[in-house]
Amino acid sequence: xxxxxxxxxxxxxxxxxxxxxxxxxxxxxxxxxxxxxxxxxxxxxxxxxxxxxxxxxxxxxxxxxxxxxxxxxxxxxxxxxxxxxxxxxxxxxxxxxxxxxxxxxxxxxxxxxxxxxxxxxxxxxxxxxxxxxxxxxxxxxxxxxxxxxxxxxxxxxxxxxxxxxxxxxxxxxxxxxxxxxxxxxxxxxxxxxxxxxxxxxxxxxxxxxxxxxxxxxxxxxxxx
Numbered sequence: 001x002x003x004x005x006x007x008x009x010x011x012x013x014x015x016x017x018x019x020x021x022x023x024x025x026x027x028x029x030x031x032x033x034x035x036x037x038x039x040x041x042x043x044x045x046x047x048x049x050x051x052x053x054x055x056x057x058x059x060x061x062x063x064x065x066x067x068x069x070x071x072x073x074x075x076x077x078x079x080x081x082x083x084x085x086x087x088x089x090x091x092x093x094x095x096x097x098x099x100x101x102x103x104x105x106x107x108x109x110x111x112x113x114x115x116x117x118x119x120x121x122x123x124x125x126x127x128x129x130x131x132x133x134x135x136x137x138x139x140x141x142x143x144x145x146x147x148x149x150x151x152x153x154x155x156x157x158x159x160x161x162x163x164x165x166x167x168x169x170x171x172x173x174x175x176x177x178x179x180x181x182x183x184x185x186x187x188x189x190x191x192x193x194x195x196x197x198x199x200x201x202x203x204x205x206x207x208x209x210x211x212x213x214x215x216x217x218x219x220x221x222x223x224x
Contacts, residue, residue, distance in 0.1 A: 012139055014215050015094040018174055021138040023211050024131060024145035025178045027204040029185030030192075032146075034200055035124050037193045041071045043124040044132070044146035071125035078129025086134065097134040098212045101127045102205055109201035138174060148179045155179060 014020075028044055035043040042048045049068040056065035085093040108123045132146045144150050158172030185204075192200040 013091075013137075014217070015135055016137045016139055017214065018138060018177075020135070020211050020214050021143060021145060021174075021178060022181045023207045023214075024135050025151075025181045026185035027207040027211075028128065028131065028144075028146040029182035029187075030189035030204045030207075031124055031128060031185075033186040033189030034193045034204075035071075035121060037190060038197070039121045039124075041068055041121055041125075043071065043121075044128045046072055046075050047147075071121050074122040074125035075129040078126040079133050081126075082130045082133035085130075094134055094215050095212065097130045098208055098215065101131060102208050102212070105201050105205050105208070109199075109205070138178070139171075141171065143175065143178060145178075145182075148182050151175045151178045151182075 031043045032045060035041055049072050053065050053068040053072070056062070056068075082093070082097060085097055089096055104123050104127050108120050128146050132144060135145055136142060141154070142150070143154070152175070155172045155175035155178075158167060158175060159169070161167035162169045162172060185207075188203065189200070192203060
């Protein structure tokens, strides 16, 4: 199966359905906007954090440079925990990891005014890493719910293939919608973080609750 071949519905795992991917992409964009506004770092985009680390380091501003190290380390820790979860719990990893994400986001939201910025940054980057490592496919194709670069490439390549008569419009349509949903999450995240900072993390929690319900739903309800 090529990278743009959509798997038959009967072979798609519950965690690979389009509604789940869209909810995760919304949460991913939302959390990136939230952490950028509140903490001045990216929760998901570790490329940006690494680039800014070396940009500030190259000019000798190590105070600003080291500001980007904690989210990178927290992201790495989240990937390790997600790998352990997959090995230890198998298919239950998706449910357990989503519950962990929800609990951590609720704790951060409740303690928003008491937590130091560093704690909030670490928690959200950790959450983003778990999400990206556990939910890796949509309808059998690799995707990312925490950044759009790969999804945009898939959308453009798929659209070109479809226009050339060498594929259907469904795969690029899914990836284009993921990119738009990520952007919508970022826009709403920025708005909510500025307007209702104490309640801002409620939206990604609701999105993740939707993911949890869809993961546990019977296959005919979870499939699009």
